Ligand SMILES: CC1(C)c2ccccc2-c2ccc(C[C@@H](CC(=O)O)C(=O)C(=O)O)cc21
């Protein structure tokens with residue numbers, strides 16, 4: 001990933017989250033201590049023969065897209081494809097080291113896994129996870145995603161709408177994180193677009209004519225290795241690269257719903273403004289029914305009141 005900017009703030013290392021919705025790399029939590037022995041052979045032997053969703057990309061970049069929104073953009077060409085296969089098949093493709101084919105397994109950890117994996121899963125440091133949940137007033141845990149990525153894969157810049165404790169089990173991942181207030185430097189796709197929540201800017205070849213504020217982007221950088229847990233606050237943009245030279249990466253995410261907003265306190269924070277922008281954009285799209293008119297309609301709305 002070409003360095004898009006000279007200096008990035010290094011994500012601080014702590015023993016647990018602070019209540020300030022700031023990213024931290026948590027060390028020593030043993031959140032997934034019972035999975036430190038997970039490697040490809042162990043997972044092959046114990047994950048069972050369920051089918052796993054495996055994404056493939058010709059570019060090494062895995063820009064997520066929402067299949068339900070593809071009809072909204074007739075010209076949309078999916079940048080990745082996915083198939084379901086057994087973990088054993090995934091590992092044999094991974095080991096073919098065919099460098100024109102990049103693959104990335106992502107799969108909710110559910111009850112199809114074998115008894116050994118279930119035992120490891122039950123052995124996670126749930127006490128730590130729930131302590132962070134209570135301390136930060138997050139909502140309930142919604143899912144744990146198992147991720148196995150080929151070295152070099154990149155998940156381009158996007159934000160998620162849940163709080164995330166990202167546990168690294170094997171390999172190294174470089175994270176670039178950006179505060180929600182960097183929204184205008186990252187030019188998200190429209191909500192109705194399949195790439196909703198993703199940045200339109202290609203960090204390797206940024207089109208500064210089309211996206212001039214990208215050069216003003218300021219962010220955080222951190223490398224997570226085995227046993228590290230990164231707290232990715234909701235609405236924070238992140239781009240993730242599985243570092244070359246350290247083999248495949250194995251990660252597990254812990255996604256929590258947002259904390260309930262009791263009393264709205266002014267001034268609103270950047271995350272709240274993103275939520276409001278999303279709600280307004282959804283209302284306009286529902287009212288207009290025709291997504292093509294959205295940009296013009298919203299520009300008219302703003303320019304109309306420019307004077
Ligand atoms: C790219 C991929 C495999 C994917 C394809 C299709 C649908 C969803 C996803 C998805 C969701 C989460 C991640 C993990 C992480 C990025 C990373 O670690 O690479 C991240 O963004 C997060 O933890 O929030 C990765 C993926």
Ligand SMILES: [Zn+2]
Pocket residue numbers: 158159160238
């Ligand atoms: Zn994400």
